Amino acid sequence: MTTTARPRRGRVSGAVAAVGLVVAGAAALVVLLVALGALVPGLGSLSGYATLVVPASGPTLVVVGLVAVLLAVALRRRLRRAGTVVAVGAGVATAALVVVVVLVVAAVLGAGGAVNPVTAVAPGTGFAAPDGDPVYGTGPDGAPLHAAVWNPRGATGPAPVLVYVHGGGWVGGSELGSADDLRAFADHGRLVVSVGYTLSSPGRPTWDVAGPEVACALTKVAALAPGLGGDPTRIVLAGDSAGGQLAVSVAYHAASGTQTSSCGGVVPVPRGVLVQYPAVDLVDGYEHGYDPGHPGSSAAYLLRWYLGGTPQQVPDRYRALSGVPAITPHAPPTLVLGPTRDELVPPGGVARFVATARAAGVDATLVRVPYANHAYDTLGTGSLGNQASLSIREHWLTEHGW
Template sequence: MTAFLLASIPLVLVIGALRDPTKSVHGMLGSALWTTLGPHFMLLSLLAFGLGFYAFRRWPRKITVLSLVLAGCASIGSTFITGTIIAATNMAGGKINPLSSLFLRSMTAGGPDETVAVATIDGRPLQAAIYRPALPQSAAPVLMYVHGGGFMTGSVTETDADLRWFADLGWLVVSVDYRLFPEGAPTWDLAPADVACGAAWLNSNAARLGGDIDRLAVLGDSAGGNLAINLAYAAARGDVETDCGEVPNASAVVVQYPAVDPLAIYEHWFPVRGFQPRMLVTGYLGGSPHAQPDRVRAVSSYTYIHDRAPQTLILSPEQDGLVPAWSVIRFAEHAQQAGVDVELVRIPFANHVYNQIAANSLGNRARRSITVHYLTERGLAPGASH
């Protein structure tokens, strides 16, 4: 009976991982947990199989046979899913140690070295969190990070552990703030202006902080991925206007599950109350996108595609229930056809924020190691030739 119960947990989630995450909570959980707890589910399945085999040897009855079969299925399924995630990461140049990934850590790592106000807007300071390289450098490569949160929530330190990790490897990391929409006050035109202001501040202060602005990579997740792409692509075309100063040209863009297509997000439901795609898009735009075509055009990343856009890495979880994976893949293909150097990495059995539930998880290691490999190959990592 113990083996039966232990095997049931990973087996239910194996089945859930094969379901559409937008259609049921079961499918959502099945795709949300494997990139965090895959190795744990493998161990649980193997333990269940061992107990089932032991019980079968001693009491060869129907219930022990059923327990053994369930445990075997759970072991095969969990090993396949976890191995597929690791293999996809390796194919993209990343690296995951499944044993090390058993030891999860908090996404909070003590906070930034400094938080500064880059501007004051509507009486509120627009902030930037600064993570300095572990070893002082005269010209460290620079990462500018734009957080996610559906344009409604989030903060400059929500991925604190990752930002500190990149700084410890030698990057100057600056996470920039932007206005989030409260109910009835859309920020479709304000959030991009704030990110541009943060980028202009970084352009003026990177050298003072020990960074080389000529080796700038702009990173962003979800809503922040939209803002990162739009800013970097527009800056490369000279289309960014801000009173905060000159916006630098990025050498690369690295985004995850970017909200590139507001219409696709609006029409794609997600079974989590209080964070539905339709509500997020409506709140950001100030109404239905069908009634706001000019605003949709202003925030859609398709608007900013051109053949001089910086090289771009896009990480897309294949079972994303918030930002539809197909919409991200379609954007990547469209940008490639327009002449943009886009590398698309699909993360199997993964949902939205697959990397942010716990530091050191499978998904977290995938995000970190693939990003480092990509930037190193392009001379944008500490110690890389440029």
């Protein structure tokens, strides 16, 4: 009498083990490519995407890499040689990415920021609706200009005021952008006002419109702040990217008494300027900036829309709205957050602006965020990049009593 041997229960078949190793290997390859693109500049699109992925999902990918290692080790019992190769490869890739993430966290801590690793592994999304969205003026075409307001929470007296100018390449975005961050600033006891402005379009540059509109909003906020619980003597002007250019230009020209307002009056000088990846060297941006999310798409077309021409055609406009020509010793204290691998706003121009401001006597600080690209903080609330940006800015504001 013969009997048929049955496979032992719990034993993984060769086919299942092979599929598991393919999954682990694919995950390890993704982790490796991200780490390689971050650690080795100049790898084209790989480097560009890696420096977007690390701030958005770096800690998440570290966990993915660790899971790949554990899975490969477990499957070595069935496919020993292949399992060993995948386990070692996944381990090397994960270790490389850990180095990148640790260096980012170290830079954040060194700048006074903080990172919650659990939140960074599982960032979220959301929209913190403003408490109000009033109209503060009208554009040249009669369109209303809105200013979103987040009321201060926990303030025991007149609250510091943060006026924020949104980015979007002067052609997009709105006062409702970065809502979660602005709500967070308000939750720390500030009156936060985000201002819209007239956007550029083909054939309608707004280089002579957007700045005066931001100045008008600043004037209106200073007048209305007491009624909203804010302190008009403690206004900080903030902005990102194109909004950073506008914030620097308006604040610095207000400090020298040369900033005009679309609604008239004297433009108040902010107590501080808080900007991220600001387009403060417009010629450098025209010649060297491009969008990492759309390879081959340069920043030049945005600047042509905004300024109405090339640096050769309208050089006076490029000079008038760049950061360095606006510097005077009277400019407000300024914090600039600059990702080291920014491809849209070249880091060199940002560094030259800060160095020139410091040489002129301005209290200007540049915080470099490593392995990060343009808009590194916008790809997930609570992501590594978002926590870095928010916590460093919060530290600077608190340190100055704003």
